[in-house]
Amino acid sequence: xxxxxxxxxxxxxxxxxxxxxxxxxxxxxxxxxxxxxxxxxxxxxxxxxxxxxxxxxxxxxxxxxxxxxxxxxxxxxxxxxxxxxxxxxxxxxxxxxxxxxxxxxxxxxxxxxxxxxxxxxxxxxxxxxxxxxxxxxxxxxxxxxxxxxxxxxxxxxxxxxxxxxxxxxxxxxxxxxxxxxxxxxxxxxxxxxxxxxxxxxxxxxxxxxxxxxxxxxxxxxxxxxxxxxxxxxxxxxxxxxxxxxxxxxxxxxxxxxxxxxxxxxxxxxxxxxxxxxxxxxxxxxxxxxxxxxxxxxxxxxxxxxxxxxxxxxxxxxxxxxxxxxxxxxxxxxxxxxxxxxxxxxxxxxxxxxxxxxxxxxxxxxxxxxxxxxxxxxxxxxxxxxxxxxxxxxxxxxxxxxxxxxxxxxxxxxxxxxxxxxxxxxxxxxxxxxxxxxxxxxxxxxxxxxxxxxxxx
Numbered sequence: 001x002x003x004x005x006x007x008x009x010x011x012x013x014x015x016x017x018x019x020x021x022x023x024x025x026x027x028x029x030x031x032x033x034x035x036x037x038x039x040x041x042x043x044x045x046x047x048x049x050x051x052x053x054x055x056x057x058x059x060x061x062x063x064x065x066x067x068x069x070x071x072x073x074x075x076x077x078x079x080x081x082x083x084x085x086x087x088x089x090x091x092x093x094x095x096x097x098x099x100x101x102x103x104x105x106x107x108x109x110x111x112x113x114x115x116x117x118x119x120x121x122x123x124x125x126x127x128x129x130x131x132x133x134x135x136x137x138x139x140x141x142x143x144x145x146x147x148x149x150x151x152x153x154x155x156x157x158x159x160x161x162x163x164x165x166x167x168x169x170x171x172x173x174x175x176x177x178x179x180x181x182x183x184x185x186x187x188x189x190x191x192x193x194x195x196x197x198x199x200x201x202x203x204x205x206x207x208x209x210x211x212x213x214x215x216x217x218x219x220x221x222x223x224x225x226x227x228x229x230x231x232x233x234x235x236x237x238x239x240x241x242x243x244x245x246x247x248x249x250x251x252x253x254x255x256x257x258x259x260x261x262x263x264x265x266x267x268x269x270x271x272x273x274x275x276x277x278x279x280x281x282x283x284x285x286x287x288x289x290x291x292x293x294x295x296x297x298x299x300x301x302x303x304x305x306x307x308x309x310x311x312x313x314x315x316x317x318x319x320x321x322x323x324x325x326x327x328x329x330x331x332x333x334x335x336x337x338x339x340x341x342x343x344x345x346x347x348x349x350x351x352x353x354x355x356x357x358x359x360x361x362x363x364x365x366x367x368x369x370x371x372x373x374x375x376x377x378x379x380x381x382x383x384x385x386x387x388x389x390x391x392x393x394x395x396x397x398x399x400x401x402x403x404x405x406x407x408x409x410x411x412x413x414x415x416x417x418x419x420x421x422x423x424x425x426x427x428x429x430x431x432x433x434x435x436x437x438x439x440x441x442x443x444x445x446x447x448x449x450x451x452x453x454x455x456x
């Protein structure tokens with residue numbers, strides 16, 4: 001049962017808690033949020049999870065020495081940060097907790113090396129260490145600075161099934177546990193601290209939530225507690241109108257709809273993945289993306305509803321992709337051809353990105369890593385297929401695309417010197433996608449950004 005209080009959830013990514021100096025910046029942000037009853041959710045300290053995966057792989061390969069070296073390296077960094085945030089002398093309780101984490105990790109790695117087998121369950125037990133280390137260090141910093149804190153192990157709250165590596169949350173159980181373990185401690189002037197990415201089964205087995213797991217944790221907990229806002233603190237000032245490495249004029253977006261965020265993420269934009277914040281969006285909780293080092297800077301708010309006005313919100317691009325054109329006269333006035341066509345892709349587990357149809361042909365794009373051999377063998381049994389590789393998708397995203405007269409003319413005027421090989425309007429009508437040669441994609445993005453966004 002959720003608390004009557006509507007807390008504020010603050011999630012900090014790995015770059016935000018990379019070391020003691022970064023954690024002090026996080027502390028400054030948390031202090032500002034103290035009147036809003038903050039629930040603080042932390043990722044592992046920067047690069048820690050990668051090191052844990054390397055250690056696990058080394059152990060599986062029988063190289064216990066390399067595995068223990070990786071582990072000791074990240075544990076040593078955590079211990080150094082712990083001493084630094086505590087003014088040089090870490091509390092005995094924190095050092096004891098760190099020693100327990102070191103012992104548990106060593107036992108796991110020795111077991112993997114002995115068997116030379118790494119199960120998903122064991123992988124999760126190893127990978128979850130990073131988040132526990134970061135909250136251990138940050139709890140010590142809060143204690144040293146005199147900030148009241150309740151440190152809660154996420155495994156006591158975030159209930160999942162036993163799909164190790166990508167645990168599926170159990171919303172009813174999670175909401176009940178959040179009401180029992182988190183809500184009673186939430187209040188103005190004090191911090192409740194927990195880990196992102198990590199959960200547990202009903203039997204207490206450690207799980208992880210997979211890609212974007214810490215953002216997902218924040219959204220799940222925020223939804224369970226009816227939070228007023230979920231803040232995702234990272235190293236960018238919100239979601240940008242394009243990749244700034246490609247379009248120097250890219251700028252943060254003040255507002256983004258959930259649908260726009262989904263389209264941008266699907267087509268390569270480095271934005272918050274919408275699947276990870278869906279629990280919050282479904283409950284009408286705004287999600288903001290903010291820069292930890294620039295807390296007073298610009299940020300993006302993501303909500304379920306769009307804000308009509310701008311014709312184009314942002315651009316994204318992704319490549320390489322492979323374009324296929326399937327041609328058959330059997331398509332002409334015949335039912336069932338498309339079903340047969342897409343059945344091939346379904347059986348081979350190949351995801352299709354874009355589709356464009358004509359009377360006797362279908363053009364589509366697939367990921368560059370798709371199994372072309374088996375795919376072509378099946379398709380050519382009933383059609384002619386041409387294949388073009390090293391292509392890219394450029395996506396123009398905005399909730400007013402359909403309702404903006406002349407937008408198509410502006411798009412193609414901007415790309416007058418770029419060869420567009422395929423055009424597809426997304427099923428939700430907020431995404432106009434273009435296929436170009438991979439080498440032409442950066443120039444296409446720059447031209448479109450100048451014409452459609454900077455010109456506005």
